[in-house]
Amino acid sequence: MPEIGTISLAAALAAALYAAATFGMAAWRRSEELARRARWASVAVAALETLASLILFYLLGTSDFSVRYVAEYTSRNLPPFYRLVAFWGGQAGSLLLWSWILSLLGAVAAYQRFPGQPAMGFAASSVAFAVDVFFLLILNAVTPPFARLSPVPPDGAGLNPLLQNPGMFIHPLTLYVGYVAFAIPFSFAFGALATGNAGRPVWVQAVRSWTLFAWLFLTVGIVYGAQWAYVELGWGGYWGWDPVENASLMPWLTATAFLHSIMAQERRGMYKAWNVILVALTFLLSIFGTYLTRSGILSSVHAFQDSALGQWFFYFLAAATLASIVLIAARWQQLQGEQELESYASKEAGFLFSNLLLMAMAFAVILGTLYPLITRWLGQGEITVGPPFFNQVVVPLGLALVLLMGLCPFLGWRRTNGGQFKESFLAPALVGVVVAVGLALAGIRIPGALVAFAIVAFVLSSLAAELWREASRQALKNGEGVLRALGRLLARERRRYGGHLVHVGVAVMIIGMTGIGFFQVHATQSVQAGQAITVGGYRFAYNGLLEKRQPGRDVVMADLEVSDRQGRPVASLRPEKVFYPDGQNSTEVAIHGNLARDLYVILAGWQADGTTTFQIYVNPLVQWMWIGEYLLVVGTLLALWPGRRPRLQGSGADGAAAGSGGDDGGPAPAWPEERAEVAELMVEARDLSKRIGERLILQGISLQVPRGQFVALLGPNGAGKSTLLRVLSLLSPPSAGTLRIAGQDPLEAGDSLRRRLALLSHNTFLYGDLSARENLYLYGRLYGVENLQARIVQVLERVHLTLFQMDPVRVFSRGMQQRLAIARILLLSPDLVFLDEPYTGLDLEAAASLNSILAELKAQGKTLFLITHSFEAGLELADQVAVLVRGRLVYQAPSSGWSVEQYRNVYLQKAGSVK
Amino acid sequence: MRAYWRQVGWILWKELRAEWRTRQTVTSMAIFAFLVIVVFSFAFDPTRDVTRQVLPGILWIAYLFAAVLGLNRSFMVERFNDSLLGLLSAPMDRSTIYFGKAAANLLFVLLVEALSLPVFLALYDVLPDLRLEELLLVLLLGTLGFVEVGTFLSALSANSRSSELLLPLLLFPVALPVVIASVQLTAVLLAAPAAAGAVAPGWAGLWSLPWLKVLLVYDGVFLLLPFLLFDYVLEV
Known part of the structure; x- marks a missing residue:
């Protein structure tokens, strides 16, 4: 069985080489015939990698410890679900996942048609499969997932307990799809540059939807990651500015910038070079992030350290960067904008500012992440900048960005009508001020929090006001009810209001971030059974420890009764410590949450005399973060949902024949x-x-x-x-x-x-x-x-x-x-x-x-x-x-x-x- | 199928015949390889350990750059009198042209290697613990891979105006896996301190490394690709 896996990976490498070469040739020759062969090869790559992946799943599921990977990451007592999920628990498996997803997406992209410019699609597919060749090379030569282990151990080493969380299923998967999917827009950028199509509408169409797709998955991956960190890592927070977290944030920021400025290109033919650069940068950063965390040059909680692999990534990154620079430079003429910026009070300028803010954030994150390396090169030892640096730099920039989100609906293309702007801007601004004043009167005196809440209120009300104004205008025009007009408006302008819903989601997430950032209350205390701890107005009464034996693990839990200020019972919480046979242990946080706050209890330890230590957090408003996430997903899906599909599907006539005689009406003469x-x-x-x-x-x-x-x-x-x-x-x-x-x-x-x-x-x-x-x-x-x-x-x-x-x-x-x-x-x-x-x-x-x-x-x-x-x-x-x-x-x-x-x-x- | 290989044979015959008359390609390649080997022997003291480490690099630089000289000529000669058109209009599968030329190029480069390897072994004092059979196999596989890709790209670049420049530019990146694998294997076989020790002697030890497999896969893939693509490379 493992041999079949090895063979199919080798065959996939050969097929991917063939697909890349043939697509390249097809682009060069503009030959539909060659492209047809290459498409078959791309399907073959996807099929072979799917086969290899299914085999790995099978081996993991059946605990075949003669395979090194299975023995290293699973054990007999691991629940079946985690046995399968261990697929991406280690180096080789996660690389296989990368390559597998890429082959699937690549095969889909290979079948996309671009009437009039078929060569762009061919060149893009060639690049996509060239990237896949790189991963397949690694899988074949450096970290073969099907390597055998001899002698066969009786049991495997088991999965890192931290990874045994339901979030482990969804978080890496979505994150990977996000990372990998950026390879497709990158390929299209490359293909368009190579075939001289960069900056043309056909390119914008192709790249926008793929980027949005990738962005959706990356976003979900990041937020799920935050949720996983919050629930599983047990330090009371959700984002620690760890290099791995930053690695995912960097491409997210550049991709977000791209999704905005591409609109200016679509509508006004502006920022062409900038958009190509952003697409390339996004992919390069996602590879760079992988390189940083895989190579072991930076240490992180969830890095796999392997310097040999790091080298491969380094060379790949260097080659891709160089190629991008050369291509962009070569096509610079073609990437000149068609229009000048007419006014700073316009949508175009809004996109420009938001891009500047996003790039500043990305730069800050890169700088902060690389700071230890920089100081090492400067001979000052490794100095790590902690969360304070990031919070001080990124949070204000982020708030400015959110503020811009609220302004944008009022800005028009080209230039903004000043009178109208004031009129529509006034009410939301007032809402913001009222919220800030109201909260201040209610006793909140932290300036940062007041600003944040005011901005959120401003954004939400401005988005709502814009929607309402538009709906009533439509209603007036068509003589129908406002609600009915609203419904039709949402259905018709899916892209626009999908985008607005994403903004609402972000604003809602900011509520959660502000809550936990400014109002978190925390205490670490040791108590005997029968005593109680009071944190943030809640009384946590400790009733003693319980022990439970489960297959493959021993669980010790503490029993706590929580009541509020008035003495009403709120919840009973049982934080756990889990011990595994191999001596590892993990902490299971107990959380009781509602929309107002989370009660978050960690069982830190206990002594022989029964003194037990707890870390207790009261985290206000955290749940809004997850709610915001769902809004964001729905909004993105709305924006992605194909509306009046711009004709991407080929008409059946192949590119080579298009434009020549052939279609002069009547049936072919019977010759x-x-x-x-x-x-x-x-x-x-x-x-x-x-x-x-x-x-x-x-x-x-x-x-x-x-x-x-x-x-x-x-x-x-x-x-x-x-x-x-x-x-x-x-x-x-x-x-x-x-x-x-x-x-x-x-x-x-x-x-x-x-x-x-x-x-x-x-x-x-x-x-x-x-x-x-x-x-x-x-x-x-x-x-x-x-x-x-x-x-x-x-x-x-x-x-x-x-x-x-x-x-x-x-x-x-x-x-x-x-x-x-x-x-x-x-x-x-x-x-x-x-x-x-x-x-x-x-x-x-x-x-x-x-x-x-x-x-x-x-x-x-x-x-x-x-x-x-x-x-x-x-x-x-x-x-x-x-x-x-x-x-x-x-x-x-x-x-x-x-x-x-x-x-x-x-x-x-x-x-x-x-x- | 026999007809196919007969056609390949005639192309090969033509290449060998023409080369025999001038001996230009092999001579210039051989002189180049000698020069590289000799010049490096002045630069690096053969008795030092450092030299051991760079030996595989020297060997392959000499051979691969020499090979590029020959590969450049491979399709350039066809530009004279447009004779490639004559071959293309012949009633045969066009990949025969590729295989005939690739075989000729392989023979030329192997000949150059056979001539200069003894010089190399003598000058750098690696005879004592030499694993000759394995080294010959690695030379064969590495050269094969390089020549396969090189012949392919030579056809591709021959139509462009600056083909002498274009070929190495295309060839080295594409052939990188072959170059890396060959150098790594050679390092093991010449017992360079960097790579020695970790690998058991004999074929099994060599096989335990990924590199031999990389070479085999690469050689295999580029044996197949021309079958499918060469028609399009030559299309005019």
Whole structure:
């Protein structure tokens, strides 16, 4: 079983490499065909990683201790739920989770279509799978999750007790999805930069929804993490500014900034470069965070320390950063904004300020997190800045940001109408002031708290006022009830009001943060059974210790009765200490909460004489934090919910064919019959077009060449003659249209069809370092010419090169080389010969001899197709003439027996008339 | 399938024949490799431990940079007279061109290695505790991986104007896993103090490291990729 896991991870690596390479190639070639293969590969990667993950789940579930990972992170007595959750309890598993999620998201993104700009999607998928290749490399080479353990231990080491909490299921999972999902917007940024689409609306659409998706998960992950810390870590708080916590906050701040300023790009084409930078920064920071906490260069509660792995992350990060900088610099021109900022009292400016605040917070967090490293480099030892630093810097910035949230609904695009602004701003501001004054009168004298509550009140009332104003305006306009108008407004403007709901959620969370931040009451006290502790107006009466044996753990709990100031019973609380057989123990906090406050009791320890020590916290308003979180989730979902979907789905026509003929109405003409009439067509082209990169070189080319005909194609330089020849001679597939050579479809006939045709060009295709004979021998072998040696002697004779057959072609004159090239054609004896300016550089005698050979070929019934822009040679043999100008056939006619003068006239007339 | 490999054989024949006539590629690669090895032997005192540590690096720098010289030429020669078009219009699967060229490049680089390895071993005094068979295997696998990718990218870059510059720029990042794995394995085999001790002697010890597997997987993947992609690389 583990072997299957190992194999599927190796196979996933190979498939991911293939997907990345093929998508890259597809983007480069703009080939839908390649992209289709790459999509299959992306599905294969996702399937293989899913298989590997299911196997790991299975091994964990069945406690197969022969696998090192299972033995290190689970044990027999672990409840089944935690056995499975141990999947992401350790290094290898969590990396597998990363990679697995990425492969799933990558496969989804691979199927997204971007009509008009398919290459951007291909390039993006290429980047996404390149990132996955990195993780798969680590999984295959550095931390294989399926590594065996020998001898097989009787029992495993078990899961860290701190991780045994229901939150353990949801917190890392959501956090990981958040981190990983940022790889997709990053890929799109990369893909758009690489294909020159950055700053275009197609990019904004793709990136915005993916970022919002990632942001949602990261937010939920962070808040659940805070909740987990609060409930499980048992120190009375929810956020300790630990490096791991900061690592998740940094990308969150930049992503939040992006989600705001992208709106300015969407509406007004502003801040393009800034947005690309933010997307790149967000992903790089999420990798950086992983690197910081994985490498062991910073110590943290939940870091996995492994310096070898750290190196990998470091190199990856360095490479990704460098590549981002180079790409952004290369496309800087394209990222210039379309509009200037017109006024500082506008939505655009609001986004700018909020971005500045968010970036300042992000910078402060980065600085604070890295401070120990910086001081170490400066030779001052590791100095850790604690929560005070962060609180002093980040909290004021955060409050300013929230204030801005309240102002934003009143700001208009471009510039704000001053009168209207005052009018709508006044009431919410008043509400804020009233709340502050009211609270101050009620006895709250902490300035910070008053400011915070005032701002929250301001934000909530301003959001409500805006909604109400808009609803009543609608109601007035449509003559319906305000509530009904409100409902329709919310349904229609989901994105806008989803965003507002997120802001409400944040404001509500601030209530909770302010409560616990400013009004927490705390006491640590030791008491005997029968005594009581009074904290924050609550009386905690201690009744003694109880002991309980459970499978795999011993639980000691203290029994406390809580009553309030009036002596009414509130709750009975039982904080626990849990002992595990391996000597580890953990603390289970007892919490009794309502919307006003949490009672939070920790059993710190006890002595033989029965003296028991408790840490007791009264945490006001904490629950609002979790309520705010749910509002935020609902708001984000509303904003994400597809409304009138901007057409992202492809119309079915693939990118390569889009834009070319094809859709000119009516059913395709029934041309099998047509073909039956004119037997033996050597070339049949219908509506061919060829696109190279962005340029359409050939357009709507239709032509037919019957067997034995000599067609001359004239055209000025740059008309697309050589391209047409390459398409017809099967060197390069057409972008659209149909082509048959000798009655066969090249795609069905395969490579062997090329045996029937050959190309004689002004370039001779000869190898200078091989002798004349060897050149012919090589091509004869490759074409499978029978009786080769004798034929070579024959054709060398025909072009009078027998004497020089052993000399390297390098020393031949131009005329001799061309003769040898002709000998090559004679040797291969194709049915259809394409001639690409074969007279170039030939003297009169050589040209005459080429002429006689061509006449000979024609007499043998070969079909010849000549392209030229000169009128000196070859034309007297032609049966048909065609003129190609700017990629279109502008003239086609039979021309047997024409004089050079006639050709010249037609050419001048046709090639001149288009200009 | 036999026809396919026969075509590959003819391409290989052409490469070897042309090289035999000029001996340009192998000569310049060999001289370069010699120079690197000799120059480094002046720079680092062979008796010192530090030198032991940088030996694997020196060896692979010499070989890989020499290989880039040859790889650069691999598709450049096809630009002369546009002969690649001649090959492309031949009735065969185009990946035969890749395999023929890759085989030729592999032979050239292996030849250069065979010529310069004795010099290297002698100059740096590593003969006493040499694990030759293993070293040869690592050289073979590492060179194979590098040449596979190199030939592929050489085709890709040959169409661009600054292909001599482009190839190394593309090649080294893409071939990084091969380079790292080869250097790590060589470090173990040359018993450089940094890596020695931890690994048991013999094949099993070597196999216990991830690097040999990385090499095998990489070599395998790039053996397959051209089958699928080479058509598109050459598309003109």
